[in-house]
Amino acid sequence: MTEEELATWHLYILRCKDGTLYTGITNNLERRFEEHQSNGPRCAKYLRGRQPVTMIYHTSFKNKSLALKAEIKVKKLTASQKKLLASGQLVIHEIADTA
Template sequence: MTTSKNMSEQESPKWHLYILRCKDETLYTGITNDLQRRFEEHQSNSPRCAKYLRGRQPLTMIYHTEFSSKSLALKAEIKVKKLTASQKKLLASGQLVINEIADTH
């Protein structure tokens, strides 16, 4: 006999904020609920690849962090996208903490 969990018992999907470095050294920031799938889409130049990333492979994921909701991930993404490339590199190296730029965790 199998039992199914009710909605309150089901684990809600996690959302990820990520930063990719392109072969031309530019940075791309995005969010997803499936980090591995999204990276593979970007890397493969598939139709689901972000237009900005087309032709900029290979990509390197230099940063990612997890959020409990899409809303929180979107708020963090907006703030990260406003950072300079140097600040994003500091974030990726651990010298800048996401909580210092976003009240989202």
């Protein structure tokens, strides 16, 4: 197995200063959060000018494939459903089975 395959992957949801939500995955949560806060070249285009951002949810997966599957499911949720997920009032089947 490669080092990337052994890495823990994270799904996260950020709340932007304008109240919108952004969902992503990474294998280094702290680094990625700092990149998003920096508004620099590694910041997601969607987040440019929407800082500061607040992390409202994150969960871990044992590989990238599982994280990607969960990300796809979460991105299909409404903003209200994402807020319920962040507060623990909603559980996504894939997330519950793979985290």
